[in-house]
Amino acid sequence: MYLNKNLNRRKNERGAALITTLLISTLLLGAGGALILTTSMSASTAVDSTSEMQAYYVAEAGMQSTLNVLRGNVQPLVTSTDRMSFRTAIIPQISNGPGNSGALRFAGWLPYNNRMDPASLVPVSIGAVTGGYRVTVDNLDPNCHIVEFETSGVIGGSDAATPYQRTFGTVGGPDEVTIRYVKQPVTLLSPDPNTFPLISDSSLGSFVIERPLTSTQDGVVINKTSFNLTVVQTKPWAATTTFEASIEGVVNSTSSTVKVTFDKLAMRADGTTFTLNISGASQVLSLAYTSSPGTTSLASRVTSPDPKRLLIKSYGFGARGSEKRLEMLMTRENLDFETPAGTTLKGADDCSALDLDSGSSGSKYYSGIDYSGKEPTRPAFAVSPCDQDDANTGIKKPDTVADPKVGLLGTDVNNPSYLDSADLARSYLNGLQAKAQTIGRYFSGGQTINEPVDTPLFTFVDGDATLLNGSGFLVVTGTLTMRGNTNFKGVILVLGGGTVVRNGGGNGEILGGLTIARFDRTSGAFLAPSFHTNGGGNSNIQYDSTALGKSLASAMNVSGVLEF
Numbered sequence: 001m002y003l004n005k006n007l008n009r010r011k012n013e014r015g016a017a018l019i020t021t022l023l024i025s026t027l028l029l030g031a032g033g034a035l036i037l038t039t040s041m042s043a044s045t046a047v048d049s050t051s052e053m054q055a056y057y058v059a060e061a062g063m064q065s066t067l068n069v070l071r072g073n074v075q076p077l078v079t080s081t082d083r084m085s086f087r088t089a090i091i092p093q094i095s096n097g098p099g100n101s102g103a104l105r106f107a108g109w110l111p112y113n114n115r116m117d118p119a120s121l122v123p124v125s126i127g128a129v130t131g132g133y134r135v136t137v138d139n140l141d142p143n144c145h146i147v148e149f150e151t152s153g154v155i156g157g158s159d160a161a162t163p164y165q166r167t168f169g170t171v172g173g174p175d176e177v178t179i180r181y182v183k184q185p186v187t188l189l190s191p192d193p194n195t196f197p198l199i200s201d202s203s204l205g206s207f208v209i210e211r212p213l214t215s216t217q218d219g220v221v222i223n224k225t226s227f228n229l230t231v232v233q234t235k236p237w238a239a240t241t242t243f244e245a246s247i248e249g250v251v252n253s254t255s256s257t258v259k260v261t262f263d264k265l266a267m268r269a270d271g272t273t274f275t276l277n278i279s280g281a282s283q284v285l286s287l288a289y290t291s292s293p294g295t296t297s298l299a300s301r302v303t304s305p306d307p308k309r310l311l312i313k314s315y316g317f318g319a320r321g322s323e324k325r326l327e328m329l330m331t332r333e334n335l336d337f338e339t340p341a342g343t344t345l346k347g348a349d350d351c352s353a354l355d356l357d358s359g360s361s362g363s364k365y366y367s368g369i370d371y372s373g374k375e376p377t378r379p380a381f382a383v384s385p386c387d388q389d390d391a392n393t394g395i396k397k398p399d400t401v402a403d404p405k406v407g408l409l410g411t412d413v414n415n416p417s418y419l420d421s422a423d424l425a426r427s428y429l430n431g432l433q434a435k436a437q438t439i440g441r442y443f444s445g446g447q448t449i450n451e452p453v454d455t456p457l458f459t460f461v462d463g464d465a466t467l468l469n470g471s472g473f474l475v476v477t478g479t480l481t482m483r484g485n486t487n488f489k490g491v492i493l494v495l496g497g498g499t500v501v502r503n504g505g506g507n508g509e510i511l512g513g514l515t516i517a518r519f520d521r522t523s524g525a526f527l528a529p530s531f532h533t534n535g536g537g538n539s540n541i542q543y544d545s546t547a548l549g550k551s552l553a554s555a556m557n558v559s560g561v562l563e564f
Helices: 002-013 016-070 385-394 422-438 545-555
Strands: 122-126 129-139 147-155 165-168 177-182 187-189 199-210 220-235 239-251 259-262 266-269 272-276 284-286 294-303 309-317 323-331 343-346 355-357 365-367 381-383 406-408 442-444 447-450 457-462 465-476 479-496 499-503 509-518 530-533 540-543 557-563
Touching: 016 122, 016 129, 016 309, 016 323, 016 557, 147 177, 147 199, 147 272, 165 220, 177 220, 187 199, 199 220, 220 266, 239 266, 239 272, 284 294, 355 385, 381 385, 385 406, 422 442, 422 457, 422 465, 422 479, 447 457, 457 545, 465 545, 479 545, 499 509, 509 530, 509 545
Parallel strands: 343 381, 343 509, 355 530, 365 540, 381 406, 442 457, 447 465, 457 465, 465 479, 479 499, 479 509, 499 530, 509 540
Antiparallel strands: 122 129, 129 309, 147 187, 147 220, 165 177, 177 199, 199 294, 220 239, 239 259, 259 284, 266 272, 272 294, 309 323, 323 557
8 A cells, every 4th residue: 555655646757757868968969069069160260260361471472572563673574664663653554564554553563363454363372371462552642743843043253132143244335244044933843643754844944145235345255154053842842952054155246155064964852853955965055145135045854753652552362252451651762862983982172192992803893884784884983083093093903994994073974963062962961861760771880781682771871881792772971891792782872981991802793883982970071082902803893773773762661561
């Protein structure tokens, strides 16, 4: 009875074990499913993360490729321009190549799958990283092609109240002649920004010869008189430059032999080039005169500067539809320089003896013949006129120096503008120092420079430096020491200390242009520079227009990179 009673009480518990089992199984199933889902999601996230990282690396590859193009290390695929610049980068027919006027994306330089398709990519395959990128370029100085300027002039010996004119002969007398410069008023030039180069025809003012009715004498002599023409630019950037010239000749009643002879054919103002447009590319302007007044215009050609800022965007595409976007701000400085010879030595103002020793051991080759074969031959050495004899004496092995061996600054070749005076040289050097500090390339003395020879860099060393290898735009204010196996491509300016020493043997090449000038950084005149070569080997110093052109790229600076 007792057993039956217990059995009856448990009849209501039938099926409990099944329910419990089902509940526990459900929980275990849910936990297992969650684990499987989490594992699957983690694997998917890992794959997606890898894909995104690959897309990032692909976008970064686009940035590096663009830098190589802008630095002149990439040959064009379909354009006729052999070097990219900030200006050519924003001209569709050059940046993208002929017939492709779409978004600026360097299609003329980078190997897109389809140059004409804006959506095409440059394929990338580096190890396990595969994908493609495309780049775009935006000009952050869109109005830099617009140039605005005016001029003024000063004739030597003129009255302070009217510096732009001078009367020769006797005022009121039969030999009275007045020569007046008429300034160019504010002029705005706006060339088509899609042409290259951007050149506008303009004027830099005019000259007027006047004779009053009382002037009857022929053969009025205009003795050599100085004349300075100043160009004041207000757009795209404020800058000033000055043409120096002289006026001389004879004025008759119906004719004139008066000429204005300019020291230089072209001058620059923060990237803008003002070039005299005189027949025959001459630096001599003949002043016409048949009756009073006789007016002669000074024609010119103005080349607009390059922009100073470009925004580069790189779109990287990887696996599984991943995409990364990077943008890079590129800035640059206008490095105005002139290189009249393979090696230029600015002599002392007091004509103190030039200290030049080209080396007597081995074949030290010096040449002004353009290594790239694009420009006319220049002298191997350019020196100040009073240093000609010292230069010829300093060439120890004339058979290893290409003709013309020695050229005279201001006579055979132009004297670089920054070497017209010690004050201008100091100002130029100070400007280069400021630019170097702006882009983080200013170094104190005692530096050893050993950089790649195909990656142009702007380098300013305030003091002594030792050069092993490098390229770009190098400025040294003290003594520059090189070895016989030193290799460099670009501009070397040794300004201030003005001393260069080459020691040891080797077959190194200096391609571009070397300029040496000695002066105190605070005051005083030019002093005698020094250039010495010791040791054997077959080293070479030669003018190279391509290396000089690429050196301008060294003024580029990556101001920032971010993901957007």
